[in-house]
Amino acid sequence: MSEVPQPPHRRRAHTSTRDLERYADLFASRTKVMRSSAMRDLMAITARPEVISLAGGLPDTSTFPAKSFAAQMTRIAQESAAEALQYGPTEGFEETKDCILEVMAAQGMLPDPEDVIVTTGGQQAIDLVAKTLVDPGDVVICEAPTYPGAVPVFCSYEAEVIQVECDADGMRIDELETLLERLRGEGRRPKFIYSVPTFQNPAGVTMSFERRARLVELARMHELLVVEDSPYGLLRYSGEALPSLYQLDGGDFVIYLGTFSKILSPGIRLGWAVAPPPVMEKIILGKQAADLCSSTLTQYFVREYFAEGRWRQYIEDLVELYRRRRDTMLAALREHFPAEATWTEPEGGLFIWATLPEYIDTGDLLAKALRADVAFVPGQAAYVDERGKSSMRLNFSGVDEDEIREGIRRIGKTIAEQVELYGALTGERSIPVPRPEQEAEGGENVVPFRKAGEGAA
């Protein structure tokens, strides 16, 4: 045993460009879908402690009662240590599924437990669905903008991602229909439509009832799947709850993805997928190959936590907390963002999507904002094409109200400087906002993201 040569201390594998090229020849072509490294480096700085980061997508875990966390983990250690430290079933424990059913029932859904799989966070659920359905070159349709974390998943299975514009009522279903017709004409059938219909990440918008109904109808008509990603459904701060796509469809053509990340904790890495039985069968095989099973330990924790019966209260507390933060951010936006800016007014979820005049590139703006120690996500991250360059995603769940006010004040100041400079450069003191959509005002389908102050609840 001791003859096995040990690598030298802290050895770093690649030491020369040639070595690196050797590896490069081994890389799969799907690894080429990578974002700009300069932008990655910029995002790395947003994590510095002095930076007020509105860039994260983080729920606030500081309010989770530490005492109850300790008590539950202690009970697990005392009563079920051997089981909780062992492998578990690939599809997850029945008890975990019971908790999932409780969460879904709270939103009016009653799936068969057999159709449910426990996953390692909602992210793995997206990955497993793509793994099950996508061949290289297949079309995947998603919203524009879409959840930035979903794009690399689809790309890693070499899907062709096509984005359909969103407005204040979610995905533009008329555009989707046009796209589906076009694809049909080209003899291509998309494998699925990925949507975050409720409190969308990153846009914060919610798909209207009419569009939900039509989307589900289209899926049936074209016999294609809709992947409904719903991490935030229970985090509603205003307005009326809408039925999920899964409810409207009954589960034939909708795969539903949920997560405990936003209602309990992202650290436990537990989410789930609900899919029709034939699809579920493949998803389970994929899950087995990926990681055999999700953490048994945290599944035990979820079981204990739900048994305690306070999970609804915790969500109510979160809703209270996030509602205040959302309102604080909206008020700060009205106070500090220039008249040329527009933003969405989400009824729930974690994000606001702001759009600036088109001459402002939010990637460059981020560099300037970082000098003022504040960060956001440049909009381009939510697009596979060149769109979104003048937009930004702002998170209001992960920082307190004082930081939200100060963060928005700093970003607003940074934007105002850009606006003023552009005015000086073009000789126009006040630049009219380029909003071609306005021409069609009145037709409700073509209203862009809600303008500040308009139609607010």
Added chain:
Amino acid sequence: MKVAVLKGGRSLERGVSLRSGARVEDALERLGHEVLAIDVGPDLVKQLGGERPDVAFVAMHGVGGEDGTAQELLEILGIPFTGPAAAACARCMDKSAAKHAMRAAGVPTPDWFAFNQAAFRELGAADALGELERSLGFPLVVKPSRGGSSLGVKFAGAAAEVPQALVSAFSYDDRVLLERFVDGRELAVSVLGDEALPVVEAVPTEGDRYDFEARYEIGRTRFVSPAELGEGERQQVVEAALATYRALGCTGFARVDLILAADGPWVLEANAIPGLTDTSLLPQAAEAAGMSFEALVERIVELAPKPAAA
């Protein structure tokens, strides 16, 4: 020797710097040095004062580390450090100042105009834009005067695109350059001591060459080292690079970026602290000269000035 590796800091190029630094630390350890890794922050002076390293290896990029700020501190503390002295770093970092120095030394550098934000905000410089655009022609390049990699660098193909490009460039610095675009091969000459290492050429493999971000991505740019150049061309290029190095007062090492056009080489800029990551150009050039990364690091340390008094 006890070597402090200065890396990170608050620069926008923090990420690259951390990668450069990590690689240098690794090499120094293999060379048998005692390594003190410092992610540069408010406690820098205290740390250096407490540890008293024999030499500081500056692996910082961008504003704060490559512009002479850290170097000035090291000079005050009397700690020898790698790379150019503070004044040379400051000259390299400010592209406008660097280009003036090149011009004065007879080094060909593309025509340019530099502006402060105040010129536009307070002095109506926008009214001069038309004139400048006519003089430089399109496309022209808009870049922050101080700043590294490709951040904030934009092409403007027409007058209408200039204001937007300026707004972007001003996001990175209060001073920007409008520069004549020179079409040609993109070359980098790394200088070590007073000698030029083999020339490296960056060849875009896809997309258009106006995409600056593509340049530094694996797979989107291919690097050829040594670049395939005729002997006459090579000499011209190396001479221009060495003249730039001297004109800016560089010592230790630096990397000179230039374009080889039909009418000869045009120097764009010099980088006082070139990247030292796996994909960086200086290590590639050293490799082309038969020098391992360890040997390169050792040589850079040797080139650091000796302490004035023991």
